[in-house]
Amino acid sequence: MNTYRWSVRLKLGLIVLAGVIAVASLLYTQRLVDRLREREQALIQLWADAHAEVVKAQRQSVNPHLSDFRALEDYLRRVEQGDPPARPPVEQLARYQQAVDWAQTMPPTNELNFILNEIIEPNRFGIPAIITDSTGRHPRFWRNVEVPDTLSSLATKDSVALRQLRRRTEEMAATFEPIPIRVDLSTADESITARSGAQFTQYLYYDESWLIQELRIFPWVQFLFVGLFILVGYLGFSYIRRNEQSSLWMGMAREAAHQLGTPLSSLMGWIQMLRSSELEEEQRAEALDEIENDVERLRRIANRFSDIGSQPKLERRNLVPIVVESATYIRRRLPHRGQDVELAVDLPSALEVEVNQELFAWVMENLLKNALDAIQDETGRIAVTGGREDGRVYVEVEDxxxxxxxxxxxxxxxPGFSTKKRGWGLGLSLARRVVETYHGGTLELVESTVGEGSTFRVELPDS
Known part of the structure; x- marks a missing residue:
């Protein structure tokens, strides 16, 4: 398995995963913000209702029966002292009864204290809020706004605090609809209702708390870091890709020079031989045959490089003659190495697949040359085997x-990796590209042991 390729895929996968996590975080944060906003809206509504109740209680706490209560208190004190006064007249008893009835309609003080002490005064939530009169222009009460929380700061019409509050009110109105606070002052005593007015309205303007505002920023900060990570990854992959392409083009140039060098050197030798006047007719014919072979070799090399630059045509062919021909070409080079290397080919009679003959022959030559170069001892063996397995055709080169x-x-x-001192590290890379890109197959190193040898396997689809 090509760990280099898998490492690139792993890095790309990590980048995609980081993007997915960032999107998921954004969606989750948005959902959390929506829930917090609903909660704050419920809290601000509760705050508005509590404020209305406090105002109502304060308005209703104006005692219209203060003189009657004082007279009743004086009457009860004299009774306790044993000096009972004369029985009050009927009309005075009626006023006492009205005072008692009014007192019974008053809300319990513990509820009012709870509203003041637990909801309004401690400011248990950090929601910016401003309460104005019915016109929306004159602030009456505010919380979590950067203005001193005292009405004395609004002493003058053009005070800085007043301008700040009005500007903040406009900003809040652009974000949320203000909540109307309607205080109902109607009581059993019509005289009080007439004097105070049955109802009046105030408006509560509010905005998001600092928690929601920071939560909204957090996903974008996360996106920024993920974007930087992706950018660094992209630049890194681009650098690796450029280096790979540079190595590929350099190796292609060297491979072309190497492929062309052998037949050209042979042609130069045969030409020198033909120029000799002592050359016999049989030797001349042999030289011409070899020149023809070298020219054919140059044509095939040109076709190979042409096919790599375009989409090659695949034809259904028998792989066996292609492999045998490549092995025969490598055998001619064995005597020049000064080694006793055996090259054995053991294949079935026919292995037909869709293949480009020139490119697959190049693949086999690269594998065989790689196997030959790996043999460093005086003796060695290269075995080429093949067959069909699980609906695929395979060829193995073992050295x-x-x-x-x-x-x-x-x-x-x-590309560029080689265990040889003078290797270019391109043969196996090109061979794999040809097999995978143009033939839809695979080329893998299936087995290798230091000091014992290696086995490469080519698989092509049998269709």
Whole structure:
């Protein structure tokens, strides 16, 4: 398995995962903000209702029977002292009864104290709020606004505090509809109702608390960091890609020079031989045949590089002759290496697949040359086997070379990686690209042991 490719996929996966997490965080935060907003709206409504009750209680606390209560108190004191006064007249008893009835309609003081002490005064929530009169222009009460919480700060019509409160009220009105606070002052005593007015209205303007505002900013900060992470990852991948392309183009140039160098050198040798006047007719014919072979070799090399630059045409062919021809070409090079290397080919009679003959021959030559270069001893063996397995055609190249360390298995197909001192690190990379990109197959290092050898496997779809 190509760990280099998997590492790139892993990094891309991490970037995608970071983006998904950021989006999920944004959605979750938005949902949390919506819930907090609903809660704050409920709290601000409760605050408005509490304020209305306090105002109502304060308005109703004006005692219209103060003189009657004092007379009743004086009467009861004299009774306790044993000096009972004369029985009050009927009309005075009626006023006492009205005073008692009025007192019974008053709200309990513990409820009023709870509203004052637990809801309004401690400011248990950090929601900015301003209460104005019915016109919405004159602030009467405010909380969590950067203005001193005293009416004395509004002593003058053009005071700085008043301008700040009005500007803040306009900002709040643009965000949320103000909540009307309607105080009903109607009582059983019509004289009080007539004197105070049956109802009056105030408006409560409010905004989001600092918690919601910070929660709204948090996902965008997270997006910023994720964006920076993706940017750094993109730049890193771009750098790796440019280096890979640079290595690929450099290797392609060297591979082209190497591919062309062998037949050109051979052509130059045969031309020098033909110029000799002592050359016999049989030798001349042999030289011409070899020149023709070298020219054919140059044509095939040109076709290979042309096919790599375009979409090659696949034809259903038998792989066996292609593999045998590539092995024969490598065998011609064995005597020049001064080694006793055996190259054995054991294939069925037919392995037909959709294949481009020139490119697949290049793949086999690269695998065989790689196996030959891996053999560092005086003797060695290269075995080419193949067959059909699970609906796919495979060809394996096994050598008795130096082998590859397990931790380097993933790097052997990376452009520029080579275990040879003079290697370019391009042959296996190009071979894998040809197999995977143009043939839809796979090329893998399936086994390798240091000091014992390696086995490469090519699989092509049998369709």
């Amino acid at each position: 008795t070379g130096a082998g590859i360390e397990r931790r380097q298995w993933g790097n052997v197909f990376r």
